[in-house]
Amino acid sequence: MKFNTIYTLCLAAFAMTACSEDIDLGGVGTENIEFPQGGVVYVTDAQGKRNFSTVEFRDRITSELNIHTQTPRATATAVKFQYDENVLTEYNRKNNTQYKALPANLVQFANDGVVTLEAGKTLAIAEYTLTSDGSLDPTETYVLPVRASVSSGDAQLGSVDATRLIYVRDLSGIPDCTKYVPGPDGKFVPGAKLFSCMEVNNTNPLNNLSFTIKGDSYNGINRGKCLFDYFIIFSANINFNKETGRVYVLCNENVQALLDNREKYLKPLQDRGIKIILGLLGNHDGSGVSNLSDAAARDFAQECKALADAYNLDGFFFDDEWSEYSKYNLHLSYPGFVEPSVEAASRLVYEFKKAMPERIMATYIYSTTTSLYEVDGVPSGEYVDYGLHDYIKGWDLNENGNYPGMPRSNQALWSQNFSTSSDGNKFITKDNLIWLRENGYGSHMLYAMNPFEWNFNWQLETMNECAEAFYDDTLVFDNKTYQKDWK
Incomplete structure (x- = not known):
């Protein structure tokens, strides 16, 4: 995930947008989907x-x-x-x-x-x-x-x-992270889903457990629930083995340590209801999300299914960065590769979903995954479960046919980056978050939460704004912090 340090997007226009008094749960964008006609x-x-x-x-x-x-x-x-x-x-x-x-x-x-x-x-x-x-x-x-x-x-x-x-x-025997809010008809419905995309080279995942909802609102229906619903391990890599001619998943020593010791670092999150998603990212060798052939995409999906089964992962997150496609042009020399394209990226994510329909597929709205296409008659909004926007971007993913079929509730707008200056991210205010909720956008991502960074007070302030805007409640930090303790 790129580290944007200069922001030029102004969100004032969004903040001034008129909002409905009722919560719009977000309809499914079907205007770009072809459905049967006639009888x-x-x-x-x-x-x-x-x-x-x-x-x-x-x-x-x-x-x-x-x-x-x-x-x-x-x-x-x-x-x-x-x-x-x-x-x-x-x-x-x-x-x-x-x-x-x-x-x-x-x-x-x-x-x-x-x-x-x-x-x-x-x-x-x-x-x-x-x-x-x-x-x-x-x-x-x-x-x-x-x-x-x-x-x-x-x-x-x-x-x-x-x-x-x-x-x-x-999941009757597992605690629930879902926070509930009143819907348009007064009945309680699931509130926004919050993603923690964490740089695990220097941060312990157990820190995600330290933040809960106080539960003052709605007769305590959300009391003690974890703030975060999803934890993204950032990140494993897509790598190319020239000897075998195949791509494979490369986990660096930090990602592998978490997988090998999942009972210590990952299972406690799942036991509290947080789902574990593995990021997949290019790694400077010419292979990546958007240049695999159909057959190679199917093979890679099966390999990743075996990985997910082995480590009880709940899904995958696709980020098309750092591949350096034009430097290597693998499609000119090796079978199994095609020229980088949206079509190839679409096929890869579709093959993952086809191989693992029960698991979550999320994409980073950047580069070739800004917009994915229909594959085998299935619109991208059906085989992609969540679209997570690039930092401080906030446009509807159904617009211009980018992710037809994806409901607003699964679109994570205006993601925030804790690895940079707090001033830059103050483009995202509590009013912006309230706007998301009132207009049915039901997801949001926070990147690089780390209680040992210099700006942790600002991180706390932002997480509390999420609790207030999305759930009408306040954040509880238990003051427990976890250092990276693996080698």
Whole structure:
């Protein structure tokens, strides 16, 4: 991640933008997505995704599948959803995977799974409820296999909508980092997600545990919850081995120390509900996020899946910097490389998500990953879970078709950098953060938090502003700090 020390962006215009009195949870940008036309109905999840649906729950949750048509139909259409383990069996066979089916007794479809899209309407909602019985392993991902069929009416389902895999984790036994705030209807909904992207060459991840929410607001619903929802290990590298002709993951001695000693440095964060994401960054040898062939991207995704399985990682963060593509021009000399492009970067991230649909894929909005393209019919806003802006940048990622399908709640605007002068980052004020919340932008990133740096008081002030703006509460620092204690 680059170290910007001079800022030229002025955010005053954003601060003056009129805000709604209600919290806008942020709609999914669908204006740039191609959906079936005519007599075809299609299915999305609650986030508007036709692919890669995930659900995490504690004790009990009710979620939904949505039936859509682009134009109102003259007659009603009924669609039936049902649990069908054969859907997962076939998927495992084709993809050489071993996902376990969510037990059928934990799933209940409302109205026996039948939902009717009434004549003249373009949307109908089918609800299903997942209930924990305490039998599921919270570290394992299960799959709810669903088959859909038109039970009455003359409409047809889209080709990708007849079957669906919903990746489920029952976290009933694990503390929750999610902070809740009142939604437009007065019900509590998840608040903003805060990312800690930490330079681990000199900072101990355990410091992320020292910051919690006091819980004075909303009858203590957020009391004691960790401020940070995600911790990004910054960073592992994409490297090229000329002897094998393949790229591989290189972890320097600091990243590797954390992985090898995950019980000490990473598991305590996960035990408090913080998800662990591994950064992937170029390393000055000509290989990187945006120059792998389709086949090389698939191979690299499988290698990283094995790494994630081995170290129980929750996802990956793609940062297209420091590769020095033009210095080496690997595509001119080695198979497995292509000329650097947005297409290649899109393919890489898509292959990661395809190999690990249950894991989080986040991109740094910079260089080739500023805008990713549709791959195999899947818009980038579906295979990328979070888009984390470059420092103090704040434009909507659905604009101009950059990440179609990504909801505002997953767009991290106006990231802040603690590794530089506090004056530079004061472009981001508490009012800016409130603007994000009121306009439905539900994510934010803080880079290089370190309690041993000279500007820690400013870091504390900024983190408290996040607590106040996003959760109407205050920060608690327990005064525990952790030095780097590995070699």
